[in-house]
Amino acid sequence: MAMQVGRRFALVVVFLMAVRFGEAAQLRPNFYQSSCANVETIVRQAVAKKVSQTFVTIPATLRLFFHDCFVEGCDASVMIFSRKADAEKDAPDNMSLAGDGFDTVIKAKQAVEAQCPGVVSCADILAIAARDVVVLSGGPNFAVELGRRDGLISKASRVAGRLPGPEFNLNLLSSLFRINNLTTYDMITLSGAHSVGFSHCSRFAKRLYSFSSSSQVDPSLNLAYARLLMRACPRNVDATIAVNMDPFTPTIFDNVYYRNLVNGEGLFTSDQVLHTNLLSRPIVRKFAANQTIFFKAFAESMVKLGRVGVKTGKQGEIRRDCTAFN
Ligand code: HEM
Ligand SMILES: *[C@@H]1O[C@H](CO)[C@@H](O)[C@H](O)[C@H]1NC(C)=O
Ligand SMILES: *[C@@H]1O[C@H](CO)[C@@H](O)[C@H](O)[C@H]1NC(C)=O
Numbered sequence: 001m002a003m004q005v006g007r008r009f010a011l012v013v014v015f016l017m018a019v020r021f022g023e024a025a026q027l028r029p030n031f032y033q034s035s036c037a038n039v040e041t042i043v044r045q046a047v048a049k050k051v052s053q054t055f056v057t058i059p060a061t062l063r064l065f066f067h068d069c070f071v072e073g074c075d076a077s078v079m080i081f082s083r084k085a086d087a088e089k090d091a092p093d094n095m096s097l098a099g100d101g102f103d104t105v106i107k108a109k110q111a112v113e114a115q116c117p118g119v120v121s122c123a124d125i126l127a128i129a130a131r132d133v134v135v136l137s138g139g140p141n142f143a144v145e146l147g148r149r150d151g152l153i154s155k156a157s158r159v160a161g162r163l164p165g166p167e168f169n170l171n172l173l174s175s176l177f178r179i180n181n182l183t184t185y186d187m188i189t190l191s192g193a194h195s196v197g198f199s200h201c202s203r204f205a206k207r208l209y210s211f212s213s214s215s216q217v218d219p220s221l222n223l224a225y226a227r228l229l230m231r232a233c234p235r236n237v238d239a240t241i242a243v244n245m246d247p248f249t250p251t252i253f254d255n256v257y258y259r260n261l262v263n264g265e266g267l268f269t270s271d272q273v274l275h276t277n278l279l280s281r282p283i284v285r286k287f288a289a290n291q292t293i294f295f296k297a298f299a300e301s302m303v304k305l306g307r308v309g310v311k312t313g314k315q316g317e318i319r320r321d322c323t324a325f326n
C-alpha cells in the first residue's frame, strides 16, 4: 500500500517536472549563448552585406517575417521551396514576396551553418534578420527572443484567409490579428512597417478608378496623392509596376507613415482606415506626433509577433537548408 502511494507520488513528480520543462521551453534572447554565441553578429553581417547590394532586402525581409508568422506560426514554413509549387510561398495570395527576402535568410543561414552547424533554426534567423533590417533603415533596435524550431508543414492551400488584404476594414484587420494573439494596438503599430517598401498597382487601383458608383476615387484619399498614384499607375498598367508605400521617405523606417495617414496619404484602404476609423485614429495621431513612442511600441509588437505559433523544445526540427525539410 505504502509502495503504491509512493509510486503514484513519483508519477506526479515526473508530471510536474514535464510541465516545468514545458515552461522552460519559452523563447529567450540568450537561447544560443552556449551553442552559437555569435549568431546575431553572423546574421547581422550577412544582412548588412545583402542590404548593401540591394535596398529591397529591407522591406522584403520584414514582410517575409510577418507572412511567415501568420501562416503556421513563426517557423520558417514560408521558406520551403516545393518542386510541385504547392508550398506556402506558392499560394495565390503569395503576396508577391520579393526574392531578396528569401535570399537574405538563405545567405545568413549559410554563414551561421559554417560556424555552428545544425544548431540555429531558420525561423530564428528570419526573426533576427527582420529586426536587423528595421535597424538598418533607421528604426528601433530591440532584443529578439530565440529558441524557435522550424516547422514541418508548408502548404499553399493553408494560406487563404490567414493573411490580411489591402481592402480590409478595421474589424477584419483586428480579428485577424486577434487570432494571432495580437491586439488592435499591435496591428496599428505593426502597420508602420509600411514606412518602407513597395506595392504593385493592382493592390490599390480600385481606390483610383472604380471606388464606388458615386465616386471614382476613394474620398478618403488626398487628391494630390491620388493624382500622383494615377500617374504612376495608369489604368491597365503593367502588372510588374510598383510604387513606394511611403511617398516621402520610402527608404527610411520612421513615423512618416502615420503622418501620411493623417493627411489622407495612406496607400491601401487597410492603411487609411486606421485614421478614418475613430477608434484607431487617436493612436495614429499619437504615433504621427512622436516617433519615440512609435518606435517603442513597434519594438514591443515585433517581439509579440515573433511569439505567434512558435514551436519549441522537441517540436519541429532545425533545418539544415532553410528551403527544404531535413
Ligand atoms: C495590417 C495588415 C496588412 C496588410 C493588409 C498588408 C498588405 C500589404 C500589401 C498589399 C503589400 C504590397 C505587396 C505588393 O504589391 O508587392 C504590402 C507590402 C508590405 N508589407 Fe504589408 N500588410 C499588412 C501588415 C504588414 C505588417 C504587420 C508588416 C510587417 C511587420 C508588413 C510589411 C510589409 C512590407 C515591408 C511591405 C513591402 C514589401 C516589399 O517592398 O517587398 N505589412 N503589405
Ligand atoms: C504567385 O503564385 C502563383 C501561383 O499560385 C504564380 O503564378 C505567381 O507567379 C506567383 N507570384 C509571385 C510574384 O511569386
Ligand atoms: C515623445 O515621447 C517621449 C516618451 O513619452 C517623451 O519623452 C518626449 O518628450 C516626446 N517628444 C515630443 C517631441 O513630444
Ligand SMILES: *[C@@H]1O[C@H](CO)[C@@H](O)[C@H](O)[C@H]1NC(C)=O
Residues within 6 Å of the ligand: 179, 180, 181, 307, 308, 309, 310
Ligand atoms: C495565443 O496564446 C495562447 C495562450 O498563451 C496560446 O495557447 C496560443 O497558442 C497562442 N496562439 C498563437 C497563434 O500563438
